[in-house]
Amino acid sequence: MEEIRIEANGNIGPIDSARIPRFAGAATYARLPRLDQVSNAAIKIVGVPFDAGVSYRPGARFGANHVRESSRLLRPYNPALDVSPFENVQVADAGDMAVNPFNINEAIETVQDNALALTADGASLLTLGGDHTIALPLLRAAAERAGEPVAMLHFDAHLDTWDTYFGAEYTHGTPFRRAVEEGILDTEAISHVGTRGPLYGKKDLDDDRRFGFGIVTSADVYHQGVAEVVAKLRDRIGNRPLYISVDIDVLDPAHAPGTGTPEAGGITSRELLEILRGMRGMNLVGADVVEVAPAYDHAEITGVAASHVAYDLVTLMADRRAATATKDAS
Numbered sequence: 001m002e003e004i005r006i007e008a009n010g011n012i013g014p015i016d017s018a019r020i021p022r023f024a025g026a027a028t029y030a031r032l033p034r035l036d037q038v039s040n041a042a043i044k045i046v047g048v049p050f051d052a053g054v055s056y057r058p059g060a061r062f063g064a065n066h067v068r069e070s071s072r073l074l075r076p077y078n079p080a081l082d083v084s085p086f087e088n089v090q091v092a093d094a095g096d097m098a099v100n101p102f103n104i105n106e107a108i109e110t111v112q113d114n115a116l117a118l119t120a121d122g123a124s125l126l127t128l129g130g131d132h133t134i135a136l137p138l139l140r141a142a143a144e145r146a147g148e149p150v151a152m153l154h155f156d157a158h159l160d161t162w163d164t165y166f167g168a169e170y171t172h173g174t175p176f177r178r179a180v181e182e183g184i185l186d187t188e189a190i191s192h193v194g195t196r197g198p199l200y201g202k203k204d205l206d207d208d209r210r211f212g213f214g215i216v217t218s219a220d221v222y223h224q225g226v227a228e229v230v231a232k233l234r235d236r237i238g239n240r241p242l243y244i245s246v247d248i249d250v251l252d253p254a255h256a257p258g259t260g261t262p263e264a265g266g267i268t269s270r271e272l273l274e275i276l277r278g279m280r281g282m283n284l285v286g287a288d289v290v291e292v293a294p295a296y297d298h299a300e301i302t303g304v305a306a307s308h309v310a311y312d313l314v315t316l317m318a319d320r321r322a323a324t325a326t327k328d329a330s
């Protein structure tokens with residue numbers, strides 16, 4: 001059937017949900033066009049159906065499509081930031097990467113290669129995961145494109161700076177230790193937000209601090225409040241190229257039950273969205289939303305949360321691009 005889309009400023013937007021019921025047709029993220037339906041896109045959303053790096057419950061391989069299905073109700077105007085992201089720039093859904101489900105090393109290479117290919121034209125990349133293993137190759141690609149190590153905001157219940165699991169170096173609990181070892185993170189400007197829960201030992205925190213990470217725990221968000229947290233994070237990041245990695249388990253299991261390693265005492269989706277919005281104007285070069293495991297979801301609670309997180313990330317990217325374009329033109 002014909003797709004009737006919203007178009008503005010020469011950008012092809014979402015299927016018009018006033019004319020084609022939002023529950024009809026195959027899902028793309030936010031009902032956006034597929035990449036092959038537009039000549040080029042400044043912001044690309046890509047899925048990574050991969051969960052061979054998990055230490056507990058599997059299922060995040062189905063995450064990207066679950067987020068797409070859960071994104072049908074998103075509307076084109078973001079009032080929180082007064083931005084219409086799909087009007088500012090062309091945004092498109094690039095589909096899924098064909099990652100090897102049996103070979104982690106090969107999957108990591110594929111993610112890195114695909115991320116580089118998708119950003120070769122200067123596009124910004126938002127990845128829907130997948131387990132957190134994929135943040136490593138995504139960071140490698142982001143640092144290569146930026147031409148320098150990148151700052152990172154890491155939203156997660158977990159540190160993900162552990163060393164190995166069963167001798168394996170590349171897992172969803174180890175991407176950020178590998179990234180520090182590889183020198184692709186700017187260790188003056190890397191922070192975890194939302195961490196909580198039991199650790200293997202005090203050494204986990206000592207190691208993490210040694211790598212340079214700052215920590216804003218879930219309890220800190222509660223005690224200090226969003227505004228103070230945002231101010232501290234912005235201060236630390238400055239104008240460095242910034243990568244944002246969102247493990248959906250940063251949210252309390254009440255807000256995101258559909259994930260593989262849930263921890264009680266998490267932040268709310270309202271807090272997460274507000275902290276993200278607080279990053280307006282930062283030099284955001286790439287982002288991911290990972291660890292959505294639909295088999296443990298109910299009523300799309302996790303899928304909806306993840307789709308909204310992705311929406312605010314796209315808004316930040318679109319807003320920054322529009323602001324930079326205006327500055328360049330004047």
Ligand SMILES: N=C(N)NCCCC(=O)O
Pocket residue numbers: 055056132158160172173247249261291
């Ligand atoms: N969900 C992520 N990314 N990591 C959790 C690892 C927790 C553990 O195995 O102890």
Ligand SMILES: [Zn+2]
Pocket residue numbers: 156157158247249250261291
């Ligand atoms: Zn986690």
Ligand SMILES: [Zn+2]
Pocket residue numbers: 132156158160172247291
């Ligand atoms: Zn994680």
